[in-house]
Amino acid sequence: MAEDGVRVALLARAGKARDQLRTALDEAGASVVAEGDPLQLDPAEVAAANPNYYLVSLEPAIETALERFDDLLAAPGVEVMFDDAEVTSKLDGWDLNRWARHLASKMLGHEDMPPVPADSPAWPEAELSETGAPPTPAQLMDDARLEDYTADTVALADSVPMSASLATPDMGLDMDMDLDLSSLDFDLPPAAAQVPDPAPAQAQAQDTEFGDLDFDESVSFSSFSTAEPVAGDLDADVAELAAQLEAFDKRDHAAATPVATSMTMEEESIEAIAVVVAPAAAATPSFDFSNLALAPMESDAPAMAIASSPLPSSAGLGAVVILAGLGGPDAVRQLLSSLPESLSVPVLLYQHLEVGKHERLVEQLAKISKLPVVLALDGGSPEGGKVTLLPAGLSAQASDGNLSFSAGTLASLLVAVSAPESMVIVLSGADAQLVPAILAVRDGGGLVLAQDPEVCFDSAAADAMQRQGAPVYPALGLARQIAARWPA
Secondary structure, three states: OHHHHHHEEEEEEOOOOHHHHHHHHHHHEEEEEEOOOOOOOOHHHHHHOOEEEEEEOOOHHHHHHHHHHHHHHOOOOOOOEEHHHHHOOOOHHHHHHHHHHHHHHOOOOOOOOOOOOOOOOOOOOOOOOOOOOOHHHHOOOOOOOHHHHHHHHHHHHHHHHOOOOHOOOOOOOOOOOOOOOOOOOOOOOOEEEEOOOOOHHHHHHHHHHHHHOOOOOEEEEEEOOHHHHOOOOOHHHHHHHHHHHHHHHHHHHHHHHHHHOOHHHHHHHHHHHHHOOOOHHHHHHOOOOOOOOOOOOOOHHHHHHHHOOOOOOOOOOOOEEEEEOOOOOOOHHHHHHHOOOOOOOOEEEEEEEOOOOOOOOOOHHHHHHHOEEEEOOOOOOOOOOOEEEEEOOEEEEEEEEEEEEEEOHHHHHHHOOHHHHHHHHEEOOOHHHHHHHHHHHOOOEEEEEEEEEEHHHOOHHHHHHOOOOEEEOOOOHHHHHHHOOOOO
């Protein structure tokens, strides 16, 4: 750009930085056609001066005012240069002169650049043999062959480290197959009873399919006897009863089995084996039910007494109460998005807002919560499996075994819920004055938790809960505690 054709509009606040910019422009021979504070200048007057170069001295005070000059700065054929007012105002001496020469070189387009300092390293020059893009790695390796890089592969194979799992096992190892059986006791106690030999006619019924089995020999089975003590820690009477019931169950099943009218060859063989191995009927011990008693059918059973007893008065008063304030919305979003899709108790959420736009908050939470999110209304009741947002000044009271919303304080809400069936969660920004009422829920058998104070924006209530021994978790950990307390 020619020097005599530069028409500059200087947009800067009055001060040292603006004075130095004007001095540098005058020394460079530029024509300043407009100059002034962007907060006071009229964009129309600046445009009427027809500048082709805008020099803007940036500082926080004029950032908003520069928006009025956006159309001028974006006009075609116009160049814009920004300068840091704070840095420029601190320049002096050699640094100021060097900065002024740089400014003139950029604005006027000549190559009168300041000399390079003596201790500055030389800028490397890239020399290209041909115009265009440099060669790609594929072009540089076009003449390379794979054989040039694998000639010494075999020679180096033995020196390459190998994982122990890939090493070839040494097949020359001697395997010691000697087993030390000295510690084992092979002496078995004699059988409690002997089964008599089967009749010869029954032995002839076996098929040649079982040729390796000798059914002429007797088969011994241990039998239960009321005269012998049962090994183990069981009482002798209990063991005897178990044996009699087992034998009775076997005989009952055997009697209920229908008898087939015809048998195949294989079924006859199986029947013959069953006859051989089955003990004689006389060996079956007699049953003794003298130590057994049947429950009276006419009396009221304990289970019926429990079923007929009325529900406790606190049924329907359980809830998950979440208290949050400054810094709480982020934790609330994380907590609700991690809850299960179904929950048997209602979730009562109080999120303190400086501006009461709870309807907007309900819409936002409904987008990320797996449970339905509704706004509490005076006279209504919370529903299980739903998140109910409590506006400021709305509480709940116990009525006919259920909770109903009414005007009141959060302290009265904590008194209304049934402590053994409820959980109170303290998030960032919760009111620290509610800590005594929350601890009263814990003393009544409820579970109280708090968000980890390390991740709270306002941790006053969470710190107080932690000092009182309440467990602390991040938002995801709190959701897991709720899911574990009321599994789906």
